[in-house]
Amino acid sequence: MSEGMALLTIFVMAVFVGFEVVSKVSTILHTPLMSGANAIHGVILVGAILVAGHADNAIELWLGLFAIVLATVNMVGGFVVTDRMLEMFKGKKPGARASAGSDK
């Protein structure tokens, strides 16, 4: 099996996992879930670090560093803000309903 095919297979499987895992989420979790997923794609930080770490010239380096800053904001901020949204599910503390997102 070629490496490309392996990656494709992994990609397809990941698509299924992604579909299945969230297919039965309740409305109230839409926003936190979106935010959590958003934080996860902050792993582009790994890519950014690789780019910066293996930069051959200044422009690559600076692009990489710029990407690191952006990706870090995405990842760290994302997890923290998601956690804040989910505070209402800590124990059984009602009423603190995040008025976010699902507003119409």
Next chain:
Amino acid sequence: MSEGMALLTIFVMAVFVGFEVVSKVSTILHTPLMSGANAIHGVILVGAILVAGHADNAIELWLGLFAIVLATVNMVGGFVVTDRMLEMFKGKKPGARASAGSDK
């Protein structure tokens, strides 16, 4: 990434897909689902064909052919019998409840 790691990744992803996909099945479908899954692992037929087709000596060949027979029974019989079990869900025809499996 080594080929082994790719296969491992695929394996892990497949585990998740397998888990997720059947995690909310109703009792009445337990037996048909088992039977369907059973038919699916009949794809070992592919392996058996490869073994027989690439056999270097008689013993490998015969083992391969034997495996082909077994695997074919598994695969073909499995899909047919599953289909029979599922006849009750054809349109809305009740009463023909497969009395299988879930008997106590």
Next chain:
Amino acid sequence: MSANAVSLAYLVAAVAFILALKGLSSPPSARNGNMIGAIGALIAVIVVLISGNLSHVWMIYVAMLIGVVPGVWAARRVKMTAIPQLVALFNGVGGGAAAVVALAEFLKSGHTDPVGSLVATVFSILIGSVSFAGSAVTFAKLQELMTTRPVVLPGGKYVSALVAVATLAAAIAVLPTGNTALVVALLALSLVLGVLFVLPVGGADVPIVISLLNAFTGLTVAASGYLLNNTLLIVAGTLVGASGTILTRLMAQAMGRSVVSILFGAFTAKASTAGGPSEARPVRSAGPEDIAILLAYAHKVIIVPGYGLAVAQAQHTVRELADLLASRGVTVEYAIHPVAGRMPGHMNVLLAEANVPYEQLKEMDEVNGEFASTDVAVVIGANDVVNPAARTDPSAPIYGMPILNVDQATNIVFMKRSMRPGFAGIENELLYDPKTTLLFGDAKDSLTKVVGAIKNM
């Protein structure tokens, strides 16, 4: 075909398998799911056949033909009631095939294989053989070629433990050596282990064991796939292994069993007798989901309320069930026996409270002719009023009392808490009828669960 095209086709087949399992998980899509699975398998087989550089092609075709004929024939002809043993059989041959494939691969290149491959080989042979032998025994049990009761040999658990240890030793010994003789010994020991593993399992646990062996076979196939460097086998096998594991747990849960105690039944003296069909008379009980599906897919349902409905104060819930079914296009009626309950008109008072429209209540004479065309009669907390002893047993205190002809319905569901009799204190044969399914528990609880299950469908 190029290697990439083959891989792509395999990927398509793998996706088909995923969709098949997904489809099989819900009633409306189950048949299509199975069909998609079959198509996936077909694609895989065609691809491997045309992907070229196979020798012995004609022999392969003949072998497949030899496999197809009995497979289809058995699957077609077998009686509905014999399906579980057939599934067991199919599973066994699949496990066997995987073990044989691993053996053949080992013979071809085993001595030179890296450890990783040897591990896969050993795993495949061991588990495949256990699955094969175990399935053979379950088949024999279900087909009643042997006793369905748990078989406990004298000192059985020591023998089992011994064989298990020996098998493991052989398996480990193979790894550094790649010794063929050891592999053959492993094969033999694994077969014995498979037999010992299933022998102590009692009748009720057999379906769970079949499911477990099914998961085993899946993992074997995945291991074979690793050996052959074939992603499709890995994915398909893993899918079956994973879903089979979950399914085994779900089945055990639904039947109130523990997988672990079944797994180690061979090694524990106690567990070996658990759940055997030692009760003189078997009844069939089921979970709320089963009842839900039975009802949701019926055309006509008659509800027979009795004293238990009143005791449970389940009048509102039964109405909810009736409304829910009606909204799904099922015809629902209530059959009111004149002496159901403990007061004349007890059921009327009860159902009027829940606002059941009077038109849905049918008197006995009016409804008795309808049972024959009824898919499911749901008897909720009633007993004497449907007891055929009133017709057949002159010594019964209810002999001569007209009863509701529930026994003429295609399926009968009883919701009650136990096997205890009703007011007249006599056993009800109908509880043991093969058409009958029992849902034990307080009527209100049971109804609530069934309603929930139907809503989730």
Next chain:
Amino acid sequence: MSANAVSLAYLVAAVAFILALKGLSSPPSARNGNMIGAIGALIAVIVVLISGNLSHVWMIYVAMLIGVVPGVWAARRVKMTAIPQLVALFNGVGGGAAAVVALAEFLKSGHTDPVGSLVATVFSILIGSVSFAGSAVTFAKLQELMTTRPVVLPGGKYVSALVAVATLAAAIAVLPTGNTALVVALLALSLVLGVLFVLPVGGADVPIVISLLNAFTGLTVAASGYLLNNTLLIVAGTLVGASGTILTRLMAQAMGRSVVSILFGAFTAKASTAGGPSEARPVRSAGPEDIAILLAYAHKVIIVPGYGLAVAQAQHTVRELADLLASRGVTVEYAIHPVAGRMPGHMNVLLAEANVPYEQLKEMDEVNGEFASTDVAVVIGANDVVNPAARTDPSAPIYGMPILNVDQATNIVFMKRSMRPGFAGIENELLYDPKTTLLFGDAKDSLTKVVGAIKNM
């Protein structure tokens, strides 16, 4: 670290992300899910940092520090109501990062890359930039830095179409040539496209667009992973892409919108005005699931029945809801206003029919003090009896009538069919209260759905 160890660590991180999404899908496990995701991300970052052969390590650390500070600060300090725009912002910078990574990779080796990698590069830059620019605009909208109404430029749809075509052309042109100038052009065009894409979206659709852009970013990350030959990025990006897509559909469904019409809002003149907050007074309506969660996580719920409950004949269903909540440990009471309904004691008759215990019925005077400590007041088919105009508006025909102090509850849920007033024919300010959530529909239908949703939790 060996390459295999790194891969293994990445696999662990990928699994963590899967578990994170799984956890985030159900309320009780959501917080842990998020935590697991964070741990996965931490592992990934640590591994890439220590896996060796990185240059410029200190600069990298500094860059990360520069990112952490504002990220955490913003996430911590922002007001609850401003969270959506923050999420949009985070999403945008993520997309931007992915695009920059792709650009850097391209600059490094783009001219020699195979077509496959170039496709990934182009995809990454295009979608990443769209996501970045689009998110920036949504941020501006939500933060009210610009109007929240759909912005339709004169001839907007032609401009959009033109830019889209140009972007596509640039993208395609890059593939055979690998021309740097074209890539820069692509970048610029994509940014413009992102802006044009989001401008015509009205306030109500913004959350859906954020979710869509989030899925886009996921796919961009996956593409970057392909470029960098990094499985973790592929898996994580794909997971987010797939789940984000599903989520977008779910969100659109829940709000009764069509994803397609939002997607192509920029190209269709009509769609651009749909659902804008052009109605003079916004109300917040929600789906049964929202109400279900609100109720299930409450400590104390007061049900306020009115004439609509009687019209819908939903007495049995409301009791079911109350029982269900009580069984989950929620305190439930009914607040009976003396003139609710159309006949003295109307609610009593109704609820007695459903067998609601008399003790759960509270008179107005008795219950009015309790609303302040109530988490959710559920007003079902009532209107006049909770209308604050009775206290505040001397010209109202109900002025001076004592009312139920529903407005003191932490959350208010109204179940009614429309915004129409009740018997007295006057508007109810409470419907527009920020604490109020409306569930439109026949009371019985709505209640049935809420009950179903709670049972599914």
Next chain:
Amino acid sequence: MPEVVPRLIQAGFDVVVESGAGRHTFASDQAYTDVGAQVRDGDVLADADVVLSVQPLTVDQIDRLHAGAVTISFLPVAASLDQVRRLTAKKITAFSIELLPRISRAQSMDALTSQALVAGYRAVLVAAQNLPTFFPMFMTAAGTIAPARVLVLGAGVAGLQAIATARRLGAVVDAYDVRPASADEVRSMGATFITLELESLEGSGGYAREMTEDRAQRQRELLTPYLAKADAVITTAAVPGRRAPLLVTTAMVEAMKPGTVVVDLAAETGGNCELSKPGELVRHGDVVIWGGQNVPSSMPVDASRLYSKNLLNLLMLMVADSALKLDFDDEIIAGCCVTHDGTVRHAPTAELLGEVTS
């Protein structure tokens, strides 16, 4: 009722109806003739083979029957020794509905049950009618009306039906009975069962046994607080063949709230309440006590409909091949036959007669 006549004719009977018999049930003589019965003025008894009636025949009426005739009616044996003697003398076969065995098969003939159903329902109407307050709860602009508390003593057929009807009207119902099974039965009607710290009493056939005076005294004491809380009390307690147990004494009535209504369905057999008089509305202080007398007749149409169906079912048991055929091996026929062919078949009655004559 006219609707049973065709079944009788089909079974081979000639049906003769006393003129005016259907007056209270709105069944005109014409209605009977229409379905094939003969309507006769004057003496319908002389040539009758089977006589179906509600009340037992008087000695006079018995004299007019020919030997071998069959009578089916209510016949409280202990209180009708004269009639029994005459029936024996005239070799008439007499069946007493009261003596019908309480087995499942006999339920369709069980007039005690069907008439108790009517009585239980009527008892609640009487209570509601005489209560100065509402049964149901109302929360209105003019204040809240609390629901009435109804206490049912004796939860047999009539008692259960009273519970059901009172609950329907919205009252809060408590009930008490001595039989152990009745706790579940009461709960199955949605009422609260009162558990007193007393041993239970159950006789055969689902009936209660009589209790010792000591136990009765204790029971009354324990019930007093419940009576004082009640707005309406409905008593139905009975022990077959005995005087009804005394459950509510004058002192207990005096401890009740003003305006309380007591409905005593056992008034005819001695009364569960000391003050009740059959067929009368007695005022004692601010409490009203209503004594039932032939309660089912206050709802003549349905009461007769059920009763005639009961008698029909019983009679059909005695018919084979269009001819009367008494099978004394049948538990039901044997059980409720009082006299046959000159002998008293009902053992306790025979004993009683023996005692009296000796």
Next chain:
Amino acid sequence: MPEVVPRLIQAGFDVVVESGAGRHTFASDQAYTDVGAQVRDGDVLADADVVLSVQPLTVDQIDRLHAGAVTISFLPVAASLDQVRRLTAKKITAFSIELLPRISRAQSMDALTSQALVAGYRAVLVAAQNLPTFFPMFMTAAGTIAPARVLVLGAGVAGLQAIATARRLGAVVDAYDVRPASADEVRSMGATFITLELESLEGSGGYAREMTEDRAQRQRELLTPYLAKADAVITTAAVPGRRAPLLVTTAMVEAMKPGTVVVDLAAETGGNCELSKPGELVRHGDVVIWGGQNVPSSMPVDASRLYSKNLLNLLMLMVADSALKLDFDDEIIAGCCVTHDGTVRHAPTAELLGEVTS
């Protein structure tokens, strides 16, 4: 009722109660004294500032009042012109409960509503009591009893309550009213609304208007088949200040099934049924017609409880700072005041008086 006395005292009144006034509601004179009222024999009117009563004061009683006194009671103005004249002459301020505007705020004072509630409930009890059959359905071993069909004509407060009570007892209920909103209201009680092909009539304040004789005739014709199917008919139709509409003629009664019961709550204002006489049970053929007269008084305790609460709420509206203060800008006070300070404030009455004297 004693329970309102403390509120009155708190508002600054001295409360005087006629001795024996609480007789029918089991409120002893002692009970009144206990809560702070004075109980007096004989003349309690002479020095009263405010007189609260159920029935309008007689001319005699009015004469005993001093000028400037306030009376609150039912006062059917059209039928009480004598009293009105006297009230005017004596400069007494008289309020009529009937004239209370039907606005939301006035609901707690609306005695018409509270008394209609009682009447609707009692009407069903009367019907059930007089019906020779069951209300609910029963499927028993002795055959099936069909549920009673109850027809309610006029679905105002009393009618809705009658529907509710009849449904509680298990009857199948149909109802008819002329107001368009009542279709939904009837359905909200679980009964079936009868739609006749007639235009609807709605006046102000949720009341019905009177209809032309032509339309009335047509309505009767269309209702006839429904009446013939019913087992019990409860009529509550009224048009404020007018004779009750005639809904059921003698011919229609004669077309009813034997045993049918008609309960006419409008008997006092002329009757919805031609044959009804207030306070009497009339038999016409096999049909029984019960005419209501002061129906709430048959359930004195709760009726008075609600009424006294209504009066209390109304009186409180006239009190400010512990003193009586009539604010004629208040829609309610203005609406139900008949005479004040020597003038007739109620326009239609003034007209009527004008007509009579002229």
